[in-house]
Amino acid sequence: MFSFKILIAAAAFVCVSARHILLEDETNYYLLPIEDLEDVEPSEDLVPIRTGRMRRQVQGSVTAKSDGTSGANVRIPLAGGDQNALSAIGSVNFNKDLKMIGQTAGLELDNIKGHSLMLTHSKLPGADRITAAGNVNLFHNDNHNFDANAFAARTMPNAAQAPAFNTYGAGAEYMFKNKVGADVNIVRTPHFDQTDYSAGGKLNLFRGRDSSLDFNAGLVKTVSPYIPKSSWEPNLGFTFKKWF
Known part of the structure; x- marks a missing residue:
């Protein structure tokens, strides 16, 4: 079920310029539109990380x-x-x-x-x-x-x-x-x-x-x-x- 949501999110990102967030678990990275985050089941092993090569952190x-x-x-x-x-x-x-x-x-x-x-x-x-x-x-x-x-x-x-x-x-x-x-x-x-x-x-x-x-x-x-x-x-x- 989660993999299907990832495919839908990836397709949406390619088709429209939606704002997105990159999520990471123990084995992989997932790119999701922000508006779809409410459909993702919470997990302690799933955390947001930064994209690109510029850091927006102190x-x-x-x-x-x-x-x-x-x-x-x-x-x-x-x-x-x-x-x-x-x-x-x-x-x-x-x-x-x-x-x-x-x-x-x-x-x-x-x-x-x-x-x-x-x-x-x-x-x-x-x-x-x-x-x-x-x-x-x-x-x-x-x-x-x-x-x-x-x-x-x-x-x-x-x-x-x-x-x-x-x-x-x-x-x-x-x-x-x-x-x-x-x-x-x-x-x-x-x-x-x-x-x-x-x-x-x-x-x-x-x-x-x-x-x-x-x-x-x-x-x-x-x-x-x-x-x-x-x-x-x-x-x-x-x-x-x-x-x-």
């Missing part, structure tokens, strides 16, 4: 790195529809002595296809920074996800005699089954004739309905005429995420 994360630095991030949904979601975002960063060395606040617009735009304002030691960033999903299926991203930032030192300067960056990220991933990034600051390179990998150690734990490992390198010798330095860390 999300928090904590990152700890091998150099002793750490950070915390939060995302709070503000508004959204079937295709897009607008969220308030914020973060704080700490040095190895747990002294705050930066704080950021802004807005992020996410699309169900994996695209996003972000505008933030950061308070750094001795400076303010405005950053505009974007992410474009280039490919996605059940196993693979490939994104490209870019940003432009304007840093304004607090000292009157220090000029403002720009920083630009771009990168790419690949994920396999939300389990194993890799990314590469390049950041350029013309004012200091400085280029930063990074390459890394990510391994998901745990993923539940409302939390996940990732291990991150990579290499970073800074090239500048003001740095006579530069080499690739390791960068390791863990990131824990929680959805509410």
Whole structure:
């Protein structure tokens, strides 16, 4: 009886643009129009879950790195529809002595296809920074996800005699089954004739309905005429995420 209702619900969804909800039990996922929920027998094993690749939930994360630095991030949904979601975002960063060395606040617009735009304002030691960033999903299926991203930032030192300067960056990220991933990034600051390179990998150690734990490992390198010798330095860390 329940399977028959699922077929009817699926047909209705294809024929009309009805609002819908995705339900999950122990073995499968079911797509039902909201108006048909009253016909579904209640079950403790049947719960609603989210669709698409954008989350409309409060999300928090904590990152700890091998150099002793750490950070915390939060995302709070503000508004959204079937295709897009607008969220308030914020973060704080700490040095190895747990002294705050930066704080950021802004807005992020996410699309169900994996695209996003972000505008933030950061308070750094001795400076303010405005950053505009974007992410474009280039490919996605059940196993693979490939994104490209870019940003432009304007840093304004607090000292009157220090000029403002720009920083630009771009990168790419690949994920396999939300389990194993890799990314590469390049950041350029013309004012200091400085280029930063990074390459890394990510391994998901745990993923539940409302939390996940990732291990991150990579290499970073800074090239500048003001740095006579530069080499690739390791960068390791863990990131824990929680959805509410």
